[in-house]
Amino acid sequence: MIPDRFLLTDRVAVVTGAGRGIGAATALALAEAGADVVIAARTRDQLDEVAARVADAGRTAHVVATDLSDPANAAALADAAVTTFGRLDIVVNNVGGTLPRPLLETSAEFLEEAFRFNVAGAHALISAAAPTMLKSGGGSVVNISSVMGRVTGRGFLAYGTAKAALAHYTRLAAADLAPRVRVNAIAVGSVATSALDVVVRDPDLRERMEAATPLRRIGDPEDVAATIVYLTSPAGSYVTGKVLDVDGGLQAPNLELGLPDLT
Template identity: 70%
Template sequence: MIVDRFRVDGRVAVVTGAGRGIGAAAAVALAEAGADVALSARSEDQLGEVAERIRKVGRRAAVLPADLSDPAAAAELAGRAAGELGRLDIVVNNVGGALPRPFLDTEPEHLENAFQFNVANAHALTRAAVPFLLEAGGGAVVNISSVMGRVGGRGYLAYGSAKAALAHYTRLAGFDLAPRIRINAIAVGSVATSALDIVMSSDELRGQMEAGTPLGRIGDPEDVAAAVVYLASPASAYVTGSVLRVDGGIDAPNLDLGLPDL
């Protein structure tokens, strides 16, 4: 049956930024689809809660705290995950981000930090994972990019540039890793995670974002988690080097940061 192609039974995934939000939802979704999951983020307490959710669906979970702002720590994660769970088949590079800033307040180091956190770290983990993925017979990598990597808007210079780089990294790596390893990305729109706490607590701001989204709502982490399962599973066996939009249909920022002209 076609639904069986969405299963990842007996496979092992590593998910970064897995303590909450999209990372936690993706980790649990992969477990529900049959995978054992290695979880990494700074907060061990949050990871422990996600691990319990995974164990409740009958899968193994490994809690691997790490400061993933450091590419060296990201690179070590592949071996730690394989060592704890016996193999590695799926990598989900979810950790990332950068604060919005006006153009003149965006220093060169803000760009450098954004590229390291969003692109260099994803590369470090993916590169270190390749031998384990090949040993397991191939594998899948899923990068979490953003709608801001393809649309324009004030205040998102560092974040949008880094996410655009991650999207194109994915396209280029698709050639480098084929045919045994697939790599794809998800361009995520506005999703109800802790990053949007201010928006979700304000009827005015939430209404503005919903009105600016063709589907009329802010996304749920499970919307992205479902796409992660698709791209990590045999259901997407003929897909690589692609960027899947999970953004509610937006083609422009749906929140005005109110930054004035120079």
Template identity: 65%
Template sequence: MILDRFRLDDKVAVVTGAGRGIGAASAIALAEVGADVVLAARTQSQLLAVAKEVRRRGRRAHVVQSDLSDPDAAAALAGNAMDEFGRLDVVVNNIGGGRPGPLGRSSTESLERAFRFNVSTTDALTRAAAEVMLRGDGGAIVNISSVIGRVAGRGFLAYGTAKAALTHYTRLSAADLSPRIRVNAVAPGTVLTSALRKLVGEGPMRERTEASTPLRRIGDPQDVAAAVLYLATDASAYLTGKVIEVDGGLHALNVDLDLPDL
């Protein structure tokens, strides 16, 4: 059956930034289709809550509290998966972010920090995971980029540039790791994470954000998790080096971003 291609029974996944938002939704989605999950982030209480949800779905969860802005900590996660579960099949590189600020109110250091946080950490875990996966059955790597890495918006110089680099890193690493490891990415648009909720609230700014999106709503973390699930499973077995925009139509319809001034 075609739905069997969406299964990850007894496979093992590592998800970074797994304590909340897109990372938490992705980890739970992977568990729902049969994967055991290594959950990594800085806040243990959040990780424990997500681990509980994974176990409620009948799968094993292993919590790794770690500062993943350190590439060495990111690289260590492949070893955590092997030590705990004896294999590694899927990696979701969800760690990332950056402080908003236009060119005139940002610095070269903020750009370098954004690259370390969004690109260097992904590279570190990708390298470590690839070494493990190539000793086994191969696997799938899913990077979380951003629509801001593909379209221009005021105030996101460092973050957007780093995500653009991550998008092309996805293509280049896919070429290097094929055919045994597939590497793809999801580029979310405006998704209602806890950070965005603080920014847009429930009033006029949220209404403005929704109105500027062709589908007229803000995305949910599960919208992104569904795309992650597709790219992590054999449902996408003939895809590598691709970036899927989950952005309500912003990129495909060439919509100018109407973001709040930062």
């Protein structure tokens, strides 16, 4: 049966940035599909709330409150999964992000930090997880990239460049880890998370953003979480090295920052 191919019964997943937004929705979606989860972020209270929802879904969440801007802390999550659940099958690298900044205010250090947070941390966790996945017979990785990794807009130099790097990292890692570990990414568009609160709560800004989106709405975290279930389940078993766009059909930014021409 096709619906059975979307099940993740007794699989074990690590989800970073899982305290809220896409990460929280993903942890719950994976649990509803049958997986136990290691959930990691900075804020324990948020993680505990997600863990309670996972328990309500009949699965177990192991909470790791840690600073994932340090790649070593990200790598340690692989051991946490094995210690707690005895295996690791799925990694979702959701943590990331970089504040907008004009080019002339983007230092080399700021750019390096964007790469460290969005790419190096993902690499550290994947490198630590892959050997364990191979021992379990294989696995699946999903990296959360962004539409800004393929479209252009002022102010997104560091963020867009780092997310573009993560997208191509995904393709290269998929080649290295095939055939037993699949690696894919999602290029996310405008999704109603805390990062977009200022837009979601402003009716005028929200209307402008929705009007500039072909599907005429802002995405929900569950839109991304559902795609992650597909990619990590047997339903996606013939997919690797791909970047799936979950962006409402965007071909350009749907809200400009209004940065002026340089003079």
